[in-house]
Amino acid sequence: MSKVPPGPTPGFLVWRVANKWRVAVDRAVAPLGLTHAKYALVASLYGMRHSGERPSQRELADHTGLEALYVSKLARALEADGLIERTRHPRDPRAVQLALTGQGESVTRQAVTVVQGLLEQLLEPLGGLDAPRTRAFTDELTTLLHAPLAPSRPNDESTQGTTP
Secondary structure (H helix, E strand, O other), rough: OOOOOOOHHHHHHHHHHHHHHHHHHHHHHHHHHOOHHHHHHHHHHHHHHOOOOOEEEEHHHHHHHOOHHHHHHHHHHHHHHHOOEEEOOOOOOEEEEEOOOOOHHHHHHHHHHHHHHHHHHHHHHHHHOHHHHHHHHHHHHHHHHHHHOOOOOOOOOHHHOOOO
8 A cells, every 4th residue: 555645746736737727828818709728729720720730620639638529619619709710621521620710810829929928927937938947847748648548447347356
């Protein structure tokens, strides 16, 4: 049986930092008519377009890590706001392709500037955006992000009779 370390666990701290970031972004982009989730989509579309991509909703969901159904809901809302356009994919009639409108480009550029300022504030204790500690932190987060997690099921035979 392992002992619980004193103080907050890494999982709790990751959760707290993620929530702190989401709330800060929500507040910062609200004047532009965005939420953190909408910002994640338009900023991703903006970056992908500059890389020559015009993603499908599924590709955008994979890129952002959001559920495909949630991306679909957000895309419809962003389309209603005039920020993106949804069209049928030319090679897959079942897929929907997404792109920023002119208004979407303008709003996204403003939002990226605002969020970049927030990121600089968040990373200041590590020495700023280009600091060695920030690069090391980014590498560690990337490692954790790519670590596979298989959720255990309560009735999974492999977990029966074991204590958490």
